[in-house]
Amino acid sequence: MPKTTWEYATTPLLIHRETAILNTWGGDGWELVHVANGPEGGLVAFLKRPVEGSAE
Numbered sequence: 637m638p639k640t641t642w643e644y645a646t647t648p649l650l651i652h653r654e655t656a657i658l659n660t661w662g663g664d665g666w667e668l669v670h671v672a673n674g675p676e677g678g679l680v681a682f683l684k685r686p687v688e689g690s691a692e
Contacts, residue, residue: 638690639690640686640687640690641686641687641690642684642685642686642687642690643684643685643686643687644669644682644683644684645661645666645682645683645684646680646681646682646683647661647680647681647683648674648678648679648680648681649671649678649679649680649681650678651678654679657681658681661681661683664685665685665686666683666684666685667683667684667685668681668682668683669682669683669684670682
């Protein structure tokens with residue numbers, strides 16, 4: 637059975653812009669996996685999407 641290969645990204649979530657930021661990433665095929673507190677405060681979003689050409 638073929639397996640899916642993933643790529644990952646992180647991005648800061650700016651206050652009052654969270655929805656717009658996530659919608660932009662989602663429009664490019666990224667799926668939100670986790671949100672955590674950033675090392676310098678604020679929030680960081682962790683995202684993933686399948687690598688093009690990998691099995692789904």
